[in-house]
Amino acid sequence: MKRSSSISLGSSSGSKRQASLAGFLKPSQQTRVDHGKRRNLDLLYFDRFVTPSCAGQLTKYLLDALPWYRVKYTVRGFDVNTPRYTTVFGKDSTDTKWEDYACKPRAIPEILLRLMRKVEEVTGETYNFTLVNYYSSGTDSISYHSDSESFLGPNPCIASLSLGAPRDFHLRHVDYKTNDVPPQKFVLHDGDMVVMRGKTQHRWQHAVPKRKHADGRINITFRKGVVRYATANYNQYNVGKGPMYRWEKGRMMEKAASGGLSGP
Numbered sequence: 001m002k003r004s005s006s007i008s009l010g011s012s013s014g015s016k017r018q019a020s021l022a023g024f025l026k027p028s029q030q031t032r033v034d035h036g037k038r039r040n041l042d043l044l045y046f047d048r049f050v051t052p053s054c055a056g057q058l059t060k061y062l063l064d065a066l067p068w069y070r071v072k073y074t075v076r077g078f079d080v081n082t083p084r085y086t087t088v089f090g091k092d093s094t095d096t097k098w099e100d101y102a103c104k105p106r107a108i109p110e111i112l113l114r115l116m117r118k119v120e121e122v123t124g125e126t127y128n129f130t131l132v133n134y135y136s137s138g139t140d141s142i143s144y145h146s147d148s149e150s151f152l153g154p155n156p157c158i159a160s161l162s163l164g165a166p167r168d169f170h171l172r173h174v175d176y177k178t179n180d181v182p183p184q185k186f187v188l189h190d191g192d193m194v195v196m197r198g199k200t201q202h203r204w205q206h207a208v209p210k211r212k213h214a215d216g217r218i219n220i221t222f223r224k225g226v227v228r229y230a231t232a233n234y235n236q237y238n239v240g241k242g243p244m245y246r247w248e249k250g251r252m253m254e255k256a257a258s259g260g261l262s263g264p
């Protein structure tokens with residue numbers, strides 16, 4: 001699908017830094033991958049949803065402006081070190097007041113909000129969270145998982161934008177061990193967007209595997225949390241209680257303990 005609309009990401013922003021981001025979006029091509037053989041894989045793929053110049057500015061801005069975390073947690077007695085930097089903004093759609101959460105959610109920064117509105121327009125969905133990953137090198141990754149959390153509702157739509165270095169994106173059917181449904185593998189380039197919809201999260205898993213060599217890559221996902229627990233869960237697994245990191249002089253620098261969410 002061709003679209004000619006473009007928007008400015010920066011013109012009416014409050015902060016000077018954001019206002020200097022004069023990029024634009026131009027959804028160029030939309031490919032839908034959903035035929036029956038692929039068993040409930042309902043994907044939209046936007047080739048260069050964000051133009052290269054906008055993607056470059058956005059990457060620099062986000063790296064610089066956002067607080068980053070390297071979350072550690074325990075699952076069934078095993079210590080897990082999240083193998084990438086993460087951060088999260090937004091709040092579930094319940095009418096819970098912001099101050100009533102044990103860990104106060106953070107408002108979505110203006111630039112991500114603008115991006116979210118454009119993604120909403122193009123996907124015909126609404127979102128209230130943005131989760132951001134930073135893969136600093138090929139050893140940063142996300143292993144096979146599905147985002148089928150019940151707090152996202154029955155068939156969640158998740159829009160996922162890639163910025164920076166290309167990385168492989170793999171999908172496999174949940175019953176891949178016993179069926180012959182082939183895995184799907186493609187490369188996500190700077191500015192590309194994948195939208196996972198329908199039963200995709202229930203019937204498929206996705207991953208960004210480790211690679212020997214890869215430069216920095218940011219991934220932004222837009223999701224909609226429909227119950228209060230979404231906010232606590234996303235905070236726990238994307239911010240945690242460990243130190244915060246800031247991008248300074250071309251690398252991540254550890255800062256004081258976050259103690260939960262505080263302003264970006």
Ligand SMILES: O=C(O)CCC(=O)C(=O)O
Binds near residue numbers: 131207208
């Ligand atoms: O980095 C990506 O492309 C995928 C990220 C992802 O699957 C997630 O954050 O749940």
Ligand SMILES: [Fe+2]
Binds near residue numbers: 145146147206
């Ligand atoms: Fe995911």
